[in-house]
Amino acid sequence: TLVLLWLGIFILYFLVKLQRPKNFPPGPVPLPLFGNLLQFDSENPLKELDRLSRRYGSVFSVYLGGRPVVVLTGQEVIREALVTHGAEFAGRANHTMISHITAGKGLIMVDYSTRWRDHRRFTLTTLRNFGLGKQSMEERILEEAKHVCTSLEQHAGNSMNPQHLFHHAASNIICSLIFGSRFDYEDKYFQTLINSIEEFIKLMLGPWAMIYDIAPALRFLPLPFRSSFHHYELLKEHIRKVVAEHKRSQVAGEPRDLIDSYLEEMEKVREKKKEAEGSSFDDANLVILLIDLFIAGTDTTSNTLRTLTLYLMTHTHIQEHCQQEIDMVLGSREHVSYEDRHAMPYVQAVIHEAQRVGDVVPLSVFHTTTANTQIRGYSIPKGTLIVPYLSSALREKDQWKFPDEFNPQNFLNDKGEFVKPDAFIPFSAGPRVCLGEGLARMELFLILVTILRRFRLVWPEDGGVPDHSLIFGMTQSARPYRLGIRSRT
Ligand code: HEM
Numbered sequence: 132t133l134v135l136l137w138l139g140i141f142i143l144y145f146l147v148k149l150q151r152p153k154n155f156p157p158g159p160v161p162l163p164l165f166g167n168l169l170q171f172d173s174e175n176p177l178k179e180l181d182r183l184s185r186r187y188g189s190v191f192s193v194y195l196g197g198r199p200v201v202v203l204t205g206q207e208v209i210r211e212a213l214v215t216h217g218a219e220f221a222g223r224a225n226h227t228m229i230s231h232i233t234a235g236k237g238l239i240m241v242d243y244s245t246r247w248r249d250h251r252r253f254t255l256t257t258l259r260n261f262g263l264g265k266q267s268m269e270e271r272i273l274e275e276a277k278h279v280c281t282s283l284e285q286h287a288g289n290s291m292n293p294q295h296l297f298h299h300a301a302s303n304i305i306c307s308l309i310f311g312s313r314f315d316y317e318d319k320y321f322q323t324l325i326n327s328i329e330e331f332i333k334l335m336l337g338p339w340a341m342i343y344d345i346a347p348a349l350r351f352l353p354l355p356f357r358s359s360f361h362h363y364e365l366l367k368e369h370i371r372k373v374v375a376e377h378k379r380s381q382v383a384g385e386p387r388d389l390i391d392s393y394l395e396e397m398e399k400v401r402e403k404k405k406e407a408e409g410s411s412f413d414d415a416n417l418v419i420l421l422i423d424l425f426i427a428g429t430d431t432t433s434n435t436l437r438t439l440t441l442y443l444m445t446h447t448h449i450q451e452h453c454q455q456e457i458d459m460v461l462g463s464r465e466h467v468s469y470e471d472r473h474a475m476p477y478v479q480a481v482i483h484e485a486q487r488v489g490d491v492v493p494l495s496v497f498h499t500t501t502a503n504t505q506i507r508g509y510s511i512p513k514g515t516l517i518v519p520y521l522s523s524a525l526r527e528k529d530q531w532k533f534p535d536e537f538n539p540q541n542f543l544n545d546k547g548e549f550v551k552p553d554a555f556i557p558f559s560a561g562p563r564v565c566l567g568e569g570l571a572r573m574e575l576f577l578i579l580v581t582i583l584r585r586f587r588l589v590w591p592e593d594g595g596v597p598d599h600s601l602i603f604g605m606t607q608s609a610r611p612y613r614l615g616i617r618s619r620t
Contacts, residue, residue, distance in 0.1 A: 154510040158192040166194025190507050200516040206524035206554040212560030221562045222499035228343040237419030243501050246411040257392045271307040276581035290613040292592040297433035305428045310389035327362040334359040370418045428567050434608040438489030441609050444590045445597045453478050467580040476549035480542035486557045493522040497561045530554035587614035
């Protein structure tokens with residue numbers, strides 16, 4: 132009887148907890164404990180989101196365990212929330228495991244606050260070359276593109292899996308911007324760091340992080356999430372050493388990279404005695420900010436490069452069109468420059484189309500509401516989890532000329548000029564729009580053009596049937612494939 136009584140209380144508790152607030156967006160009936168989790172296919176939960184949006188409309192809600200989540204679909208609703216009501220939708224979820232690991236510092240997972248705003252402004256200004264010293268962002272990317280080509284050259288006439296190469300290249304660009312130096316691709320230490328980032332992300336997005344969130348007391352047990360802490364500690368240790376070295380060798384007024392700029396910012400703040408006002412520029416925030424930039428800037432860019440090269444191999448006429456445009460614009464010039472993009476509308480269209488179909492961050496990073504608010508007549512209380520379903524806009528039927536195929540015409544007008552439709556939001560929108568958008572665009576353009584000038588990409592004879600489907604994840608990727616490489620002579 133006692134067991135039944137407890138079971139009854141337990142179910143009653145969840146039924147009360149799972150009552151949607153008044154005038155909340157509609158959605159399917161949740162189950163106790165699991166909410167609506169069981170109706171999602173872990174391999175491809177997006178299909179279920181599409182079905183729910185057809186049934187309930189562009190704003191609906193589901194329960195992740197006991198927590199209600201509002202899903203925004205289609206570019207109009209996403210922009211209305213994230214841009215028109217930007218401040219009200221700019222919060223971040225309080226994720227227990229992340230808060231324990233980062234101690235609430237850094238940038239990506241920090242709530243809408245003065246600390247977030249100060250760090251975002253500082254990082255954007257620094258990346259826009261105002262604090263990167265003698266070597267510009269463009270030069271650093273071109274240097275990395277040269278190393279990518281040297282690696283590809285070693286496989287000319289053959290094929291290779293490009294996953295590690297692109298991943299290392301994207302990581303190295305972040306290293307160059309924040310540490311002022313890059314690593315050799317074969318460097319064992321570099322591989323350990325990259326491995327730590329990958330393992331950390333895998334664990335953070337897996338079921339253990341969710342279990343930790345529900346029952347943080349479990350953190351004292353030797354369960355797999357302990358290894359997230361271990362990998363994060365390794366990264367922190369490395370970065371602390373680099374910061375200490377920067378402090379020793381820094382020359383005032385001559386920043387070499389983002390770390391030097393940050394140290395100068397700390398000094399300025401100290402001089403103005405801003406500590407009293409609660410300034411957040413300090414060593415602990417610097418370390419987490421740097422890790423955030425690594426995490427945000429590596430998989431996203433390298434997965435997009437992999438999607439790009441996959442489609443160029445399987446759509447050879449599109450690749451040839453790009454190469455004609457590149458050859459015509461650059462002639463015998465040694466280097467491409469980012470300015471050249473204005474004279475290359477077709478290449479621009481191809482890169483954007485690869486971003487659209489590659490759909491790298493399908494559900495954005497979850498937001499929360501910072502105040503009680505409304506969207507499309509529904510009431511959304513402060514602190515509600517918000518999922519901007521970005522891929523719904525990237526595939527929206529009435530927004531694209533060819534929503535279901537890879538076609539650069541989606542970004543070209545009748546005159547062959549490059550145009551960007553409003554539904555192109557792979558970097559999200561509003562105050563929390565991707566901070567690395569400018570950097571990522573520059574990387575994709577400079578690396579792709581450098582590769583296509585030197586190589587023809589071919590689908591290898593033993594490569595099987597090309598598969599363009601994506602592996603679902605917080606960051607999605609193309610399935611592993613081999614890149615066939617031929618020198619262009
Ligand atoms: C956030 C996409 C590359 C740094 C985001 C978000 C998306 C995104 C969808 C979430 C925005 C939101 O919360 O609504 C992408 C894509 C990339 C890319 C598709 C490449 C193709 C980069 C790079 C960096 C970077 C290279 C490195 C500097 C960040 C940061 C945030 C962010 C720091 C958090 C911004 C904040 O919370 O204020 N990105 N990103 N991203 N991204 Fe990127």
